[in-house]
Amino acid sequence: MSPTQTPKINEEENHKLSFPQGFLWGCATSHFQIEGFPDEIQNRLSDWANWTNDKSRIADQTSADEACQFYQRHLDDLALIEELGLKAFRISFNWPALMMGQKGQLADRLDENAVRYYKQFLAGLKRLDVKVFATLFHFTLPDWLSKDGGWLSDECPRQFARFAELVAREFGNDVDFWLTINEPLAYAYQGYVNGAWPPGIKNDYLSAFKSIQGQLKGHAVACKAIKSVLPEAKVSYTIHWRPFEPKNRFNPFDHFVVYLRNSVFNHLFPAAVRTGRLQFPFPLNLIGEVKKLEGKIDDLSDSCDFLAINYYTREISTYNLAAPANIFGERALNTSLTCNDMGWEVFPDGLYDVLVKESAVYQRGLDGRHLPVYITENGYASTHAADLGPGDWSLNDNQRVDYLRLHLEALYRAIKAGIDVRGYLYWSLLDNFEWAEGLAARFGLVRIVYPTQERKARASAHEFAKIARSNELVFEAPDG
Ligand code: FCB
Numbered sequence: 001m002s003p004t005q006t007p008k009i010n011e012e013e014n015h016k017l018s019f020p021q022g023f024l025w026g027c028a029t030s031h032f033q034i035e036g037f038p039d040e041i042q043n044r045l046s047d048w049a050n051w052t053n054d055k056s057r058i059a060d061q062t063s064a065d066e067a068c069q070f071y072q073r074h075l076d077d078l079a080l081i082e083e084l085g086l087k088a089f090r091i092s093f094n095w096p097a098l099m100m101g102q103k104g105q106l107a108d109r110l111d112e113n114a115v116r117y118y119k120q121f122l123a124g125l126k127r128l129d130v131k132v133f134a135t136l137f138h139f140t141l142p143d144w145l146s147k148d149g150g151w152l153s154d155e156c157p158r159q160f161a162r163f164a165e166l167v168a169r170e171f172g173n174d175v176d177f178w179l180t181i182n183e184p185l186a187y188a189y190q191g192y193v194n195g196a197w198p199p200g201i202k203n204d205y206l207s208a209f210k211s212i213q214g215q216l217k218g219h220a221v222a223c224k225a226i227k228s229v230l231p232e233a234k235v236s237y238t239i240h241w242r243p244f245e246p247k248n249r250f251n252p253f254d255h256f257v258v259y260l261r262n263s264v265f266n267h268l269f270p271a272a273v274r275t276g277r278l279q280f281p282f283p284l285n286l287i288g289e290v291k292k293l294e295g296k297i298d299d300l301s302d303s304c305d306f307l308a309i310n311y312y313t314r315e316i317s318t319y320n321l322a323a324p325a326n327i328f329g330e331r332a333l334n335t336s337l338t339c340n341d342m343g344w345e346v347f348p349d350g351l352y353d354v355l356v357k358e359s360a361v362y363q364r365g366l367d368g369r370h371l372p373v374y375i376t377e378n379g380y381a382s383t384h385a386a387d388l389g390p391g392d393w394s395l396n397d398n399q400r401v402d403y404l405r406l407h408l409e410a411l412y413r414a415i416k417a418g419i420d421v422r423g424y425l426y427w428s429l430l431d432n433f434e435w436a437e438g439l440a441a442r443f444g445l446v447r448i449v450y451p452t453q454e455r456k457a458r459a460s461a462h463e464f465a466k467i468a469r470s471n472e473l474v475f476e477a478p479d480g
Pocket residue numbers: 030033182183186240310377427434435443
């Protein structure tokens with residue numbers, strides 16, 4: 001995909017870009033990355049809590065046992081949300097803490113302590129008039145369910161449907177936007193191909209595909225369960241959209257790799273949700289075991305009320321002649337663009353293209369229904385060791401400010417081009433536990449000094465607050 005020509009901006013826009021009235025400015029989080037939920041951590045209730053028992057699995061050998069102590073500090077952190085003038089906030093419900101369940105047996109209620117904690121926080125958000133996006137599966141499973149095969153087993157969607165139903169009953173008045181599953185493809189890839197996340201399996205593409213099928217079933221039944229309790233609920237899932245580009249544009253093999261990655265990573269899930277059928281691209285659909293996974297999934301078709309896109313970067317891809325069996329090729333690391341500290345290229349044009357071209361088909365349901373778009377994650381990582389003390393390190397995060405502004409400019413252009421984007425959630429409010437990268441990879445607008453848990457707003461937080469409050473992206477007048 002080559003970047004598209006973006007609409008020109010006029011003279012007034014040279015000075016400031018005004019976003020549509022009512023645009024939702026917010027931040028996104030997920031429970032395991034911030035909470036340090038006492039019951040989950042002490043009793044190793046989730047697959048992730050268990051996975052991090054072995055610190056060698058985490059790049060900086062940290063764990064999320066404390067994370068941001070959000071469980072203890074969430075009421076204080078509401079003040080940060082208020083200070084930043086946020087109008088939206090994305091949380092995820094801690095499935096393992098709220099509903100452990102048991103094989104073959106469906107729980108009939110949620111854990112009272114966990115409910116109390118979420119109720120308190122959500123009531124705080126309501127007082128601030130902040131709209132709530134809530135995810136039901138953000139990469140962590142009850143540990144027993146993970147050991148039982150996770151999304152490869154039919155028990156998982158069954159349990160998930162009950163979880164969705166109970167959560168919808170309990171929190172129906174507190175949530176504005178429901179997200180069933182977060183980034184199903186990232187989960188499948190990390191869990192079954194890269195092996196960096198639980199269940200830690202490597203190069204098992206068939207299981208990765210099965211887990212995608214399982215997550216599609218999970219999305220369908222959760223969506224149905226939520227709507228059976230709350231018929232007017234707005235429900236979706238998030239898709240991590242990553243543009244792929246060939247390393248060598250004259251090399252047909254690189255183009256093939258790009259086609260395959262794009263069709264699987266970006267399109268497989270949204271296409272299935274739209275049509276109600278899982279269908280693998282050529283040549284994967286020629287493989288018997290993969291073909292068997294194809295076909296209609298009950299209650300899946302059009303089970304989506306808005307499009308939720310997570311966008312961070314693009315990926316240059318190449319076919320490796322030395323490993324010809326790997327038809328997905330590999331990531332090429334030669335880039336002329338600025339990268340964040342995790343090596344992710346800063347590529348705002350990709351966001352424009354995703355919105356205007358690549359995801360356009362999913363902005364309409366099969367029945368012609370119009371689906372608005374929300375950016376449910378976008379952010380910049382810098383790396384600073386977890387045990388750094390208070391100094392002023394990392395508060396002047398100009399690269400994060402630049403990243404934010406460039407992506408908002410691209411977003412504005414997409415809106416000008418006619419795309420109905422209604423909100424932008426920056427990932428993330430606080431530095432947090434970045435999965436296999438640990439605590440050192442930091443995305444926060446607000447810095448956390450982990451040894452003391454001190455919170456301090458970075459330059460990017462002030463910048464974001466200015467934008468959120470004014471609903472405008474202002475450019476400094478050129479000198480003279
Ligand atoms: C996304 C995840 C989120 C966070 C960001 C950096 O893929 O949804 O949990 O790790 O990346």
